[in-house]
Structure formats: C-alpha cells, structure tokens
Amino acid sequence: MNNSSDSAVTVHVPRDSAARSVGADEVAQALQDAAARGDFAIDVIRNGSRGMLWLEPLVEVVTPQGRVGYGPVAPEDVAGLLAAGMLDGADHPLRLGIVDELPWLARQNRVTFARVGVTDPLSTKDYVEHGGLAGLRAALELAPADVVAEVTASGLRGRGGAGFPAGIKWKTVLDCADELKFVCCNADEGDSGTFADRMVMEGDPFLLIEGMTIAAHAVGASEGYIYIRSEYPDAVATMRRAIGIAREHGWLGKGVLGSSLDFDLHVRVGAGAYICGEETSMLESLEGKRGMVRAKPPIPAIEGLFGKPTVVNNVLTLTTVPMVLAHGAKAYQDLGVGRSRGTQVFQLGGNIARGGIVETAFGITLRELVEEYGGGTHTGRPVRTVQVGGPLGAYLPTSLFDLPMDYEAFAEAGAMLGHGGVVVFDDTVDMAAQARFAMEFCAEESCGKCTPCRVGSVRGVEVIDKIVAGTHRDENLALLEDLCDLMTEGSLCAMGGLTPMPVRSALAHFPDDFLGGRRLLEIHPVRATEGTA
Amino acid sequence: MTTSGSDVSVESVVRGVVARHRDQRGALLPVLHAVQAELGHVPQEAIPVLAEELNLSRADVHGVVTFYHDFRREPAGRTTVRICRAEACQALGADSLVRHARESGLTLGETTADGSVTVEQVFCLGNCALGPSVEANGRLYGRVGPARLGSILNGTVSS
Ligand SMILES: Cc1cc2nc3c(=O)[nH]c(=O)nc-3n(C[C@H](O)[C@H](O)[C@H](O)COP(=O)(O)O)c2cc1C
Ligand code: SF4
Ligand code: FES
Numbered sequence: 001m002n003n004s005s006d007s008a009v010t011v012h013v014p015r016d017s018a019a020r021s022v023g024a025d026e027v028a029q030a031l032q033d034a035a036a037r038g039d040f041a042i043d044v045i046r047n048g049s050r051g052m053l054w055l056e057p058l059v060e061v062v063t064p065q066g067r068v069g070y071g072p073v074a075p076e077d078v079a080g081l082l083a084a085g086m087l088d089g090a091d092h093p094l095r096l097g098i099v100d101e102l103p104w105l106a107r108q109n110r111v112t113f114a115r116v117g118v119t120d121p122l123s124t125k126d127y128v129e130h131g132g133l134a135g136l137r138a139a140l141e142l143a144p145a146d147v148v149a150e151v152t153a154s155g156l157r158g159r160g161g162a163g164f165p166a167g168i169k170w171k172t173v174l175d176c177a178d179e180l181k182f183v184c185c186n187a188d189e190g191d192s193g194t195f196a197d198r199m200v201m202e203g204d205p206f207l208l209i210e211g212m213t214i215a216a217h218a219v220g221a222s223e224g225y226i227y228i229r230s231e232y233p234d235a236v237a238t239m240r241r242a243i244g245i246a247r248e249h250g251w252l253g254k255g256v257l258g259s260s261l262d263f264d265l266h267v268r269v270g271a272g273a274y275i276c277g278e279e280t281s282m283l284e285s286l287e288g289k290r291g292m293v294r295a296k297p298p299i300p301a302i303e304g305l306f307g308k309p310t311v312v313n314n315v316l317t318l319t320t321v322p323m324v325l326a327h328g329a330k331a332y333q334d335l336g337v338g339r340s341r342g343t344q345v346f347q348l349g350g351n352i353a354r355g356g357i358v359e360t361a362f363g364i365t366l367r368e369l370v371e372e373y374g375g376g377t378h379t380g381r382p383v384r385t386v387q388v389g390g391p392l393g394a395y396l397p398t399s400l401f402d403l404p405m406d407y408e409a410f411a412e413a414g415a416m417l418g419h420g421g422v423v424v425f426d427d428t429v430d431m432a433a434q435a436r437f438a439m440e441f442c443a444e445e446s447c448g449k450c451t452p453c454r455v456g457s458v459r460g461v462e463v464i465d466k467i468v469a470g471t472h473r474d475e476n477l478a479l480l481e482d483l484c485d486l487m488t489e490g491s492l493c494a495m496g497g498l499t500p501m502p503v504r505s506a507l508a509h510f511p512d513d514f515l516g517g518r519r520l521l522e523i524h525p526v527r528a529t530e531g532t533a
Numbered sequence: 534m535t536t537s538g539s540d541v542s543v544e545s546v547v548r549g550v551v552a553r554h555r556d557q558r559g560a561l562l563p564v565l566h567a568v569q570a571e572l573g574h575v576p577q578e579a580i581p582v583l584a585e586e587l588n589l590s591r592a593d594v595h596g597v598v599t600f601y602h603d604f605r606r607e608p609a610g611r612t613t614v615r616i617c618r619a620e621a622c623q624a625l626g627a628d629s630l631v632r633h634a635r636e637s638g639l640t641l642g643e644t645t646a647d648g649s650v651t652v653e654q655v656f657c658l659g660n661c662a663l664g665p666s667v668e669a670n671g672r673l674y675g676r677v678g679p680a681r682l683g684s685i686l687n688g689t690v691s692s
Contacts, residue, residue, distance in 0.1 A: 018660050021675035053662040192619030195659040230566075230603050231658050233671055266557075269566055272602030274656065288561030289593075290600040306558065348662060350624035355662025378625065387620055391656075423661065425624045437623070441656070 008041035009087045010062040014117065016049035016202050017234040018195065023075060024057040030078035031059075040087060048203020050117035051357030052104055060099055063089035069096040104354065104373060109335065111343045112319050113196075113359045116203035122241055124249055127206045133251070135322030139214045140259045147218040148174055151321060153329035155341030160186055160277075160314030161389070161418045161494075163340075163407045166321070169311060172301035173219040176309035181221040183212050183311045184286065184304070185318055187228040187235070188270055188277035191390025193421030196345040196357060197315035201228070201235035204319070205242035206251070209265060211318035213256060214325060215311050216263040224265040225305070227282050230272055239267050274391075274445035278493050279312040281447060292447045293493045314419070316345055337363035340406035350387075350423035351377045367401035369422055381426035385510070387434075389418025391441050392498035394505035395434060414505065416498075431510035436464045438502040446495060452487045453496025459483055460503065470516050477514075480507075543578045546571050551586040561587060561597055565604055574605040610644040610651035614686060615668045618654045621661035626678075630665055633679040637686060650686060 013028040014020075028044055035042045050058060058071035059081075068089035070081060077094060084092040096102060110116075119126035127133070139147045152167025173181060185208065189197040201208060212224045228236050243265050246252045254262050268286055270276050276285045280294035283305050304310025320342065324332050332342045340362035346369055348355045353375035358364075370376070370386060377383055385395045394415035396403070403413055410417050425434075439460030446453045460483055466476045484500035491497040507514060550567040554560045564583065568575055575598050584591045598604045616634065618627050631641060634652050644651040660666040663675030669685050677685070 017673050018663055018675060021660050021666065021673040022663055056663070189659065190657065192657045193621045193661045194657075195661055198659040231655060231668075234673075268562065270601075271562060271566070271604060272655075273600065285562060286559055288559035288587075288597070290596050349621040350661065350664070352662065391620060421621075421661070423621045423624060429624065434620070434623075437620070445656075 008043045010043045010045060011087070012045050012047045012060040012062075012067070013057060014049040015046035015121075015234075016056075016117075016199060017232075018053050018199075019049050019056040019058070020234075022056055022072065026075040027057045027059065027073050027078060030075040031082075034078060034082055038082070040082075042087070045120050047119060048116045048121050049199060049356075050099065050105060051113065051199065052102070052354070053356040054354045055096065058096075058099075059086075061086055061089055065089060066098040066100060069099040069102070070094045071096060108359050109343050109361055110359045111323050111332070111335075112200065112207075112316060112345055113204075113357055114323075115207065116199060116357075119204070121203050121205055121238060122245060124206070124245060127204075131326065132206055132322075133210060133257070135325035136210045136214055136217075136251075137257065138325045139217055140257060140261065144174055144218050144220060147214065147325065150329050151218070151324055154324040154332040155329075155336070155339070156317065156320055156324060156332065157340070157407070158314055159316035159320070159344070159419065160279075161416070163417075166313060166317055169301050169313070170215065170218050172299070173221070173309045173311050176302060178309050180223075180306075181219055181309045181311075182305045183215045183219070183221045183224040184283070184313075185212055185224070185226040185315055186277065186279060186282055186312055187226050187232075187315050188282060189229060189232070189315070189419070190274040190277045191392075191419050191421050193349040193387065193423035194347050194390060194419045195349070196347050196420065198232050198235050199357060200315055200319050201226075201232070202238050205239050206246065207319045207322060208239070208315060209242060209246050209251065211321040212265060213252065213261070213263055214321050215313065215318060217256075217259075217261050219309070219311055221311065222262055222264070224263065225286055226265065226267050227270060227276070227286060228267060229270040229276075236267060236269055243267065274441075275447045275493075275495055278447075278495065281493075282312070283310065290447075292449050293495075295492060316419075335361040337361070337404065337406050338408055340408070344405065344417070344420050346405070346420045346422055348374045348422050348424070351379055351426050352424045353378050353380075362406045363404045365402050365404055366396065366422070369405070370401065370424055374422075374424065377424060377426045379426050379428075381428065383424055384427040384429050385425050385431065387423045387425070387502065388421070389416040390421050391438060392416075392494060392501055393418050393421075394501050395431065395509065396505065397509040414501070414508075416501070431506040431513040432464060432468050435503045435506040435514075436461055436468075438499055438506075439464060442495060442499040447493075450490065450492045450496060452490035453492075453499070456483055456487045456490075456496065457499060460487075460499075464503075464514075467514050468516050473515075543572065543576050544582050547579045547582040548586060551583070555586075561589070561594070562601075565598065565601075569604060573608045577606070607644075610648050612649060612670055612686075612688060613651045613653065614682075615653045615655040615658075616641075616682075617656070617658050617660075617664065617666040617668075619657040619661075621657070622664035622666055625664045627665045629679060630667065630677065630682050633682055634686070637683070639686065652686075 055071035060067040148170045156166045157163040276291040281291040285291040300310045346358040442457035583594045639652045658666045667674045667677045
C-alpha cells in the first residue's frame with residue numbers, strides 16, 4: 001500500500017438504501033477488512049447519497065485537493081483500487097475526479113439537498129458545521145406570525161403534489177385558538193419514480209426535524225408526527241435515531257434550544273396503502289383507523305389530527321423551510337419562474353442511463369432533464385415516453401420535451417408535476433398496457449369510499465382489455481371516454497379523479513397501441529449491470 | 534375467548550404489546566405492527582383481545598387489519614420476497630421478474646408448500662433509478678435481473 005501518512009484517511013461510502021441495494025455495505029466492509037489487514041488506516045464515514053445513483057456505490061476519498069470519487073465500486077474492485085493508490089486520490093479506471101466538480105452535480109442548484117451525501121447524516125457536529133439550525137435559530141427570534149409571513153413571502157408551495165402555498169396553510173393553523181395543535185409530515189411517498197423524501201430522511205434527517213420545529217413554532221403546535229411508509233425501513237430507523245439524538249441535544253422537547261418552545265416528534269409507520277398519502281386518509285391512519293379519505297371541508301388546517309388544527313406538509317416542503325428562514329424569503333423567491341418559485345427536486349428513474357436527484361430552479365425542460373442529465377435510456381434504445389408526477393400523472397411523448405417544468409405550464413398541457421418524479425420508458429413500452437395498469441392500480445389502491453373510483457377502475461380494466469382485443473372497439477373507446485369523465489368529475493379525491501390522466505394521455509399520444517397492432521412486448525432483459533451485492 | 538394453549542400465548546403477546554404502546558395516540562397501527570413483528574401475522578384470536586384492550590369494536594379492528602396490505606392473516610414463508618411492479622420498475626422489465634418467479638413455480642401472493650418462500654408484489658420501494666428492485670426479508674436489492682432474482686429466491690445472496 002502506498003499511503004504512508006500515519007493519520008487515517010477519511011473515506012465516504014454511502015449508507016443510503018439505494019446505494020446499499022447495489023452493494024455499498026459490502027464495499028464498506030471490504031475497505032474495512034483491507035484496512036484491518038494492511039498498513040493503512042481509514043475512517044469510513046457512511047454518508048447519504050449524492051443522488052448520482054448510477055454511480056453507486058460511490059466511494060469518496062478525502063484528499064488535500066477535495067473529495068475524489070470512484071464509482072460504481074464493486075466489492076471486488078476494492079483491492080485493485082487500494083493498490084492503485086485510491087487513498088491518495090490516484091488514477092484508476094473508476095476514478096471520477098473531484099466529486100463537487102462533476103458537471104452533473106455542479107450544474108444543479110441544491111438547496112434542500114445541499115447537505116445530502118456530503119455529511120454523516122447522524123452527526124450533529126456535521127449538521128451544525130454545514131449550516132444546520134441557522135433557520136431554526138432565526139425563526140425562534142421571530143414572532144410566529146413573522147415566521148409565517150416569511151414563508152408566505154418565499155412563495156414556497158407544497159411539494160407533495162397539490163402545490164398549495166405553505167404560508168397560507170400555516171396562517172390558517174396559527175389563527176386557530178386551540179391549545180393543542182399538530183404538525184404532520186407526509187412521508188408516505190407512494191408515487192412510483194419518487195425517492196427524494198426517502199433520500200432526505202436517510203441522508204439529512206435533522207433537516208426534517210428542524211423544518212418541523214420551525215413549523216411548530218410558527219403555528220403554535222406542541223406535537224409532531226412523521227408518517228413514513230413501511231416500504232422505507234431505513235428511513236424509519238434513521239429518523240427515529242435522529243429524533244433521539246435531537247432530544248439529547250435539546251433540539252426537541254421542553255424549551256427547544258433554550259427558547260420557550262416545547263415540541264416533540266414521533267415517527268409513525270404506514271402499513272402498505274397508497275391512499276394513505278392523501279392527507280386526510282393519512283390522518284385517519286394516524287388515528288388508528290382505516291385510511292378512508294375524509295370529505296373536505298373541514299380542512300385539516302382547522303380540523304385535522306384528532307379534530308385539532310394540523311399542518312400537513314410533505315417532506316420536501318418542510319425541509320425547504322430552514323433555508324427560507326436562514327437566508328430570507330427573497331433568496332428563495334429569486335429562484336424559479338412564474339408562480340413556481342424556488343427549486344424543485346426532480347427524481348429521474350425508470351429506464352434511464354443516469355438516474356438520480358436533480359435539484360434545480362423550476363423552468364428546466366424535460367429534454368434537459370432526460371437527455372442532458374439523464375443521458376437517455378439505460379437500455380440504449382430510443383426514449384418513447386416519460387411519465388411525470390407518479391401513477392396519476394400523464395405519459396408525455398418526446399414531442400413535448402420542451403415543456404418547461406412548472407406547475408402552470410404542466411397543467412396547461414394536461415399533465416402535472418406532482419412530487420417531481422420523471423419515469424422514462426424506451427420504445428418497447430406498450431402504452432395500452434400502461435393505461436390498463438393505471439386502472440388496475442386504482443382498483444387495487446382505492447379507499448373504496450366512492451363508486452366512480454372503486455368500481456369505475458375495475459370497469460376501466462375490462463374496457464381497455466376489450467379495446468385491445470378489438471371487441472366493439474369504437475363503442476368501447478366511447479365508453480372509456482365516458483368512464484374517464486365520470487371518474488374525473490365524480491370522485492371525492494385525486495385517486496379516482498386523476499387516474500384518467502395517465503389513461504387519456506396514453507390514448508391521446510399513442511393511439512396505435514390500443515389498436516392491437518403492437519404485440520405484447522417481449523420485455524428486454526436488463527443490461528449487464530446487475531448489482532453486485 | 535377459548536383457552537387452548539396457543540390462544541393463551543397469542544393473548545399474552547397481544548396484551549404485552551398493548552401495554553407497551555397504550556400511551557400513544559391512536560395506537561392501533563403501531564400495536565398491529567408490533568403484534569405482526571412478534572407473531573409473524575395478526576391471528577384471528579388477536580382481534581377480540583385488541584378490541585377489548587383498546588376499547589374498540591371487533592368490527593373496527595377487523596376493518597383496520599383487512600384494509601392495509603401489510604397485515605397478514607396467515608403466517609408467511611421463512612423468506613418473503615417482494616418484487617416491485619410499479620411503473621419505474623416496469624420500465625426496466627419488472628414483469629420479466631414476475632414471469633421468472635412463476636416459471637420457478639412461485640406465484641405472486643402465495644407461499645410455497647414447504648413454507649420456505651412467499652413471493653409478493655409491491656408498488657415502489659423508492660429505488661426507482663436502480664430498478665428493477667426487489668426486497669427480501671427487509672433488505673433491498675437493485676438492478677435485479679432474472680439471475681439475481683434466482684439467487685435471492687434460493688437464498689444464496691447473503692442477507
Ligand atoms: C391519492 C393521493 C396520494 C397522495 N400521496 C402523497 C404522498 O405520498 N406524499 C405527499 O406528501 N402528498 C401526497 N398527496 C398529497 C397530500 O394529500 C397533500 O396535498 C400534501 O401532503 C400536502 O403537503 P404539501 O402542501 O406540503 O404538498 C397525495 C394526494 C392524493 C390524492
Ligand atoms: S376517489 Fe377513490 S380513493 Fe379517493 S375517496 Fe373516492 S374511493 Fe377513496
Ligand atoms: S418503481 Fe420500483 S422501486 Fe420505485
């Protein structure tokens with residue numbers, strides 16, 4: 001080994017569950033085993049992920065020049081990397097350069113994700129050294145109404161899908177006179193193609209705690225709940241540990257940071273129901289009931305959890321608030337376009353060469369995201385469609401790739417941004433099958449409260465099957481149109497109300513797929529990049 | 534309430550779990566998760582005990598247990614493998630994994646006769662940039678092709 005310095009070299013190996021899903025634990029173990037055998041000393045830090053997921057496991061070595069990256073590293077690469085001088089940042093086919101300078105990362109505008117992948121998620125020291133708590137300290141100096149005013153002025157809109165202004169929601173809760181109020185974080189993140197909530201919770205959990213504590217101060221809440229889906233066990237464990245650490249440090253509990261604010265936080269785990277991401281359904285679930293959607297009004301801000309005034313916000317909404325308080329509403333407001341202010345955390349997934357987290361100001365186009373950041377498909381075939389905004393979002397053809405990513409432009413094109421998930425499909429996709437799946441998913445996940453959604457979705461599957469089979473095609477196409485109208489207009493919530501969006505967009509942009517002309521695809525095998533774990 | 538041996542143990546487990554979670558607001562979901570963690574499923578005998586302990590009707594408890602996909606009424610196999618079938622994984626051939634499982638004699642939603650494996654579907658594991666994704670006994674796997682699924686199913690991938 002050619003690392004001769006006597007002090008330990010710091011090496012980062014992510015512990016994000018996506019990185020672990022392709023072998024990060026084994027890589028960390030291989031490094032530690034080699035250190036135990038060899039004549040060098042290393043400190044392995046398990047950081048969050050930088051969000052360049054195609055490079056995971058991404059190993060970073062701290063050198064005088066900066067953090068030098070190697071990736072994707074398989075456990076069996078470790079010996080060769082060490083022999084080549086990785087601990088000095090030496091050259092190797094897997095060497096990527098200084099990670100902060102990689103164009104994919106350097107071009108982004110990371111606000112919410114500023115610390116994710118950089119720090120040790122559970123180190124309070126890292127957190128504070130990298131700007132943590134500045135927002136909360138600033139908020140605690142202000143009267144609640146002034147915190148609300150700052151959030152309102154920033155233009156921050158809910159990142160969970162609906163895009164409702166956070167400040168207005170908070171003001172409603174603040175104006176309620178109740179003794180007991182709640183802050184609930186919606187961490188159900190059920191949309192396919194979205195993983196940003198998970199990555200923040202695993203990679204920078206104190207940020208969510210800070211954001212929720214600011215919200216508590218702003219509205220006068222004393223208790224908070226984070227409702228995390230059960231599919232995210234690592235996020236659950238990390239958040240629970242972070243809450244424990246925060247309590248020990250006086251960041252939660254009685255007299256937060258020596259102020260007069262009393263606030264405590266709990267993690268609750270969902271139980272595998274997509275509909276529990278809908279806010280009223282989530283509240284029912286938190287109360288220990290079936291996740292049935294409640295009719296609004298009353299809105300949760302006035303009658304929410306256990307009938308008390310409740311702030312319900314998405315993880316990304318709450319994790320953006322600390323920056324707004326630390327740097328001021330204007331700093332945030334200056335980013336973005338039109339009425340879509342600040343940054344959005346786009347998540348590139350599906351059949352994409354370079355998938356991961358792209359946080360940029362609103363207004364970037366799909367083309368930039370999919371072609372420039374994403375580098376086209378993973379299979380190397382042409383892109384055929386992109387579904388934006390989760391299972392209730394539209395399928396868009398490449399002819400719409402110059403659409404700017406903002407709430408209003410998307411609504412105009414019959415699409416939605418939702419939680420910022422962008423799922424890419426290549427030319428082997430069968431759009432009639434995707435439309436059918438949208439109906440099937442709705443049937444599977446409907447809360448069952450209203451007929452258009454519960455029964456209409458089952459009918460939808462049948463009708464699409466008939467269309468594809470060529471049975472009375474015109475009549476059934478007309479019937480599908482009717483059904484979509486009925487679901488859109490007659491459903492209580494967006495589960496039934498938006499399921500027609502993927503169906504109609506598939507029909508509108510890819511009508512030939514419904515004519516039985518496209519043979520049921522022989523799905524391509526995954527390219528030879530199977531993970532190593 | 535019957536008094537057979539197994540019911541008594543279900544009953545004592547459930548009462549113990551409730552005792553630990555009783556002070557939580559709306560405790561039923563945390564309680565059900567804990568019962569399932571201890572017993573592997575939520576047996577029918579647990580329902581009247583839960584109803585009594587939490588001051589709910591049996592129908593309420595039954596309604597909650599059956600609403601959520603996670604709660605099982607029957608024990609699962611020793612290994613539970615969940616294949617993600619949501620859109621991002623579909624785009625990378627999730628269906629070919631389901632087909633592979635079927636060709637190996639494993640049907641979604643069922644447990645093998647020898648009780649070794651239960652294969653299920655799941656909609657999104659939050660690993661959508663590294664699909665197709667599979668979870669086995671709580672551990673997440675990315676970029677899973679049929680060969681890797683085979684070794685997960687055979688338990689040859691360390692977990
Ligand atoms: C079917 C359905 C599923 C939803 N799933 C989520 C989700 O997983 N996470 C989320 O934050 N919001 C979800 N929402 C939106 C929430 O109802 C709510 O608007 C949001 O949590 C409010 O937070 P925000 O204002 O910070 O966006 C969903 C809505 C519907 C209708
Ligand atoms: S639209 Fe569907 S999910 Fe929403 S309330 Fe009605 S039945 Fe429930
Ligand atoms: S769609 Fe499979 S992990 Fe998200």
